[in-house]
Amino acid sequence: MPEPQPITEKRGLRGRIASGLSDPVLRALVTATAVSRIGRGVFLTITVLFFTRIIGLSAAQAAIVLAVSSGFGVVASFLGGWLADRWSARRLTFAFEALGGMLLAAYAFAGDFVSALVLASLSGFFDSIGHSARAAIIARGFVAERRVHARAVLRTVTNVSIAVGSGVAAIALALGTPEAYRAVILAAGLFCALGSLPLLRLTSAVDAPARANGPVRTATGSIDTEAVAARSDWRRRSPWRDRRYLLLCVLSAVFGMQFGVAELGVPLWITTQTNAPTVMVSVVLITNTVLVVLFQVRASRGTHDVRTAGRVTMIAGWLMAAACLVYALAAGLPAWAAIVMLLVAMIAHTFAEILSQAGAWGLSFELADPVRAGAYQGVFGMGFSLGALASPLVVNATAIAHGLAGWGMLALIFLTAAAGIWLIARRAARASARPASA
Incomplete structure (x- = not known):
C-alpha cells in the first residue's frame, strides 16, 4: 500500500481537493470520477425526456425501465464487492466501468421499450458492480483517517462533474431534435468509458488479499493446511454473519x-x-x-x-x-x-x-x-x-x-x-x- 500523505490544510475548495491529490491512488480515482461523472450528468438530465420524447415511451414505461434498472443495481452492489475480494479490484473496476460506458453509448441506438429496458438494466448493473469494486479499492488503498476524506473528495468531484454534464445536456435540450439527443448520448457514453482508463494506473495494493484465492496445494501436490485454514477463516468472515x-x-x-x-x-x-x-x-x-x-x-x-x-x-x-x-x-x-x-x-x-x-x-x-x-x-x-x-x-x-x-x-x-x-x-x-x- 502506498505511504499515506498528510492532509495539509489549504483554503478554498480547490485547495482542499488538491491537498489530497499527492496520493497516487486518490489522484487516479479523482481523474476517473471527474471524466465518467460528466457523462453520467448528461444521462441524469435527459434520460427520461429521451425515453418519452424521442423513443416514444409512455410515462409508465419509462418508470418501469428506471425501476428495473435500479433493481439490477441492488444485486450488482453486493456482487461487485464479492468479486473484488477474489480478483483484482482495479481490473474489475476498469472492466465494469468501461463496459458500462459502452452500454450507455448504446442508448443512442435504442428505438423501443424492449431495447431501452435491456440497455438500462445492463448499464445499471455494471455501473453498480463497478461502484462496489471501487469502494473496495478505497477500503484497501487508504489508512483509516484517509478513507472518509477520499470519499468526500470523490463526492465533491462527482457533484461538480454532474453539474458540468447537465450543462452539456442542455445542448440536446435546446436543439430538441432526435439527432441532437442521440449525438449527445453517444458522446456521453464514450466519455464514461474513457473515465475508466486512469484506474489502470492504480497500485496492486488495492487488489484482493492473496488468501482470498491462494492455492491450497503445495509444490509437491499435497494439501497446504495453512492455506486451507486461511481460506476457511476468510469464508467465515462474511458480512452476512x-x-x-x-x-x-x-x-x-x-x-x-x-x-x-x-x-x-x-x-x-x-x-x-x-x-x-x-x-x-x-x-x-x-x-x-x-x-x-x-x-x-x-x-x-x-x-x-x-x-x-x-x-x-x-x-x-x-x-x-x-x-x-x-x-x-x-x-x-x-x-x-x-x-x-x-x-x-x-x-x-x-x-x-x-x-x-x-x-x-x-x-x-x-x-x-x-x-x-x-x-x-x-x-x-x-x-x-x-x-x-x-x-x-x-x-x-x-x-x-x-x-x-x-x-x-x-x-x-x-x-x-x-x-x-x-x-x-x-x-x-x-x-x-x-x-x-x-
Whole structure:
C-alpha cells in the first residue's frame, strides 16, 4: 500500500481537493470520477425526456425501465464487492466501468421499450458492480483517517462533474431534435468509458488479499493446511454473519431515503402544495449541489473515528427531521414566505445529507472486517440501493399522500434511523476501548 500523505490544510475548495491529490491512488480515482461523472450528468438530465420524447415511451414505461434498472443495481452492489475480494479490484473496476460506458453509448441506438429496458438494466448493473469494486479499492488503498476524506473528495468531484454534464445536456435540450439527443448520448457514453482508463494506473495494493484465492496445494501436490485454514477463516468472515454491520446497513438505507425526498418529494411538494413558483425546484436543487461541493470535504474530517461518526449522524437526524417539518409548513403560505421556508428546509436537508454521508462512510469502513473489505462494502452498497429503490414509494405514501402528518412521519423515520446508528457507533466505540484499557 502506498505511504499515506498528510492532509495539509489549504483554503478554498480547490485547495482542499488538491491537498489530497499527492496520493497516487486518490489522484487516479479523482481523474476517473471527474471524466465518467460528466457523462453520467448528461444521462441524469435527459434520460427520461429521451425515453418519452424521442423513443416514444409512455410515462409508465419509462418508470418501469428506471425501476428495473435500479433493481439490477441492488444485486450488482453486493456482487461487485464479492468479486473484488477474489480478483483484482482495479481490473474489475476498469472492466465494469468501461463496459458500462459502452452500454450507455448504446442508448443512442435504442428505438423501443424492449431495447431501452435491456440497455438500462445492463448499464445499471455494471455501473453498480463497478461502484462496489471501487469502494473496495478505497477500503484497501487508504489508512483509516484517509478513507472518509477520499470519499468526500470523490463526492465533491462527482457533484461538480454532474453539474458540468447537465450543462452539456442542455445542448440536446435546446436543439430538441432526435439527432441532437442521440449525438449527445453517444458522446456521453464514450466519455464514461474513457473515465475508466486512469484506474489502470492504480497500485496492486488495492487488489484482493492473496488468501482470498491462494492455492491450497503445495509444490509437491499435497494439501497446504495453512492455506486451507486461511481460506476457511476468510469464508467465515462474511458480512452476512455480522449482525451489527447488517443493522448498520439497514438503518443507513433508511436514512438514505432522504435522497428520495430531494429528488421526488420536494419537486412534487413545491409544484402541487405550495404557492412558490415552479422555478424553485431548480433553485433548491442547485442550492443542494453548491452546499455539498463547498462543505462535504470539510464536514467529513474526523469521521473515521467511530464515536465522531455516530455523533454527526445524530446531528444529521435532527437536521433532517427539522427539514421535513419546515417543508410541510411551506404549504399554503404566500409565495415569498414559501420561498424562504423552502430554502431554509433545503439548507437543513443538505447539511443533514453531508453529515449523514460522512458518518456512514466512516462507520461502513471502520466496522467492516478488513479481510473481507470488498464484500462488506458490497453489502453496504446493496443496502443503500434498496433504500433508493424504496424511497419513491415511502415518500409518496407519507409526505405526498398525507401532507403535514406525512412529513411528520418522515421526520420520525429519519430521527429513529439516526438514533439507531448513533447507538451502534457508541457501543462499538465502547467495545474497542475496553481491550485498549486492558
